[in-house]
Amino acid sequence: MPIIHHHISALRATLQLYRAKQQRIALVPTMGNLHDGHLELVKIAKQHADIVVVSIFVNPTQFGVGEDFDSYPRTLDNDVEKLANVGADYVFAPSIDEMYPVLPPPTSVLAGEIAGQLCGQSRPSHFDGVGIVVSKLFNIVQPDVAIFGQKDYQQLAIIKQLVRDLSYAIDIIGAPIVRAADGLALSSRNQYLSESERQTAPILQQELQYLAKQIGDGKYEQQGFEEVLEESRQRITRAGFIIDYLEIKTAELTAIAHKHASVSDNQTFVILVAAWLGRARLLDNQLVTVKQPL
Numbered sequence: 193m194p195i196i197h198h199h200i201s202a203l204r205a206t207l208q209l210y211r212a213k214q215q216r217i218a219l220v221p222t223m224g225n226l227h228d229g230h231l232e233l234v235k236i237a238k239q240h241a242d243i244v245v246v247s248i249f250v251n252p253t254q255f256g257v258g259e260d261f262d263s264y265p266r267t268l269d270n271d272v273e274k275l276a277n278v279g280a281d282y283v284f285a286p287s288i289d290e291m292y293p294v295l296p297p298p299t300s301v302l303a304g305e306i307a308g309q310l311c312g313q314s315r316p317s318h319f320d321g322v323g324i325v326v327s328k329l330f331n332i333v334q335p336d337v338a339i340f341g342q343k344d345y346q347q348l349a350i351i352k353q354l355v356r357d358l359s360y361a362i363d364i365i366g367a368p369i370v371r372a373a374d375g376l377a378l379s380s381r382n383q384y385l386s387e388s389e390r391q392t393a394p395i396l397q398q399e400l401q402y403l404a405k406q407i408g409d410g411k412y413e414q415q416g417f418e419e420v421l422e423e424s425r426q427r428i429t430r431a432g433f434i435i436d437y438l439e440i441k442t443a444e445l446t447a448i449a450h451k452h453a454s455v456s457d458n459q460t461f462v463i464l465v466a467a468w469l470g471r472a473r474l475l476d477n478q479l480v481t482v483k484q485p486l
């Protein structure tokens with residue numbers, strides 16, 4: 193069973209012992225309610241470190257007003273059991289007071305321009321909240337490596353930027369999306385789906401695959417990216433989703449010219465979607481490499 197720490201000082205003292213023995217420490221930050229996607233992050237962490245710390249903290253600063261902070265599932269006992277099966281060593285499960293002596297914290301780690309787009313449009317303070325909590329976790333655990341899922345593509349890009357700009361000596365590993373057999377990306381929020389919504393949900397991933405094929409095959413050359421995306425938005429909406437965004441960006445999340453874009457051979461793009469289905473806001477993304485130059 194992993195050992196649970198609720199206090200920063202106790203966790204720090206414990207980890208110091210491993211550091212003194214030159215052992216590598218990995219951090220897997222989570223908000224709990226763990227599913228196979230999280231467990232995969234732990235398995236990857238074990239390949240890169242001697243000791244794996246999983247943080248479980250439903251971080252209030254990354255939830256906006258009216259979002260699901262209060263109802264977000266808190267399942268610590270179950271989570272710890274699951275973590276035991278994949279060999280996590282420590283769980284850090286602090287209280288809100290332990291993490292935030294003052295709430296909201298007067299200090300912020302601004303996530304910058306990259307955070308203003310995509311999820312940042314509808315959740316304007318979200319990435320500032322992610323930035324501060326991840327910075328605190330990095331300072332508390334001082335890991336050699338930290339693992340984040342690629343499902344939250346924008347979050348991963350922002351964390352890489354944070355590590356670069358604040359000179360954290362931490363390797364960031366992006367772990368591939370883990371999917372259910374029908375293609376739905378695993379997420380703690382999938383449990384908000386009703387049975388019939390759960391049947392509909394995989395359409396999002398199917399649409400991304402279809403779009404990736406169209407773009408990979410060069411359909412955007414005649415129509416421009418925006419028209420191809422718009423047809424896709426209409427299909428997703430007809431299936432019952434309310435789209436937050438469906439966009440195509442460079443892999444670094446910079447904008448690309450939509451109409452008759454000049455695309456170089458083997459250039460990689462990412463198609464990103466966020467869409468509501470009932471109470472669940474689903475996120476997914478798909479990389480696409482354009483093979484033929486225009």
Ligand code: PAF
Nearest residue numbers: 221222223251322325344
């Ligand atoms: O991806 C998440 O679960 C959260 O945003 C994170 C990185 C644990 C920060 O609270």
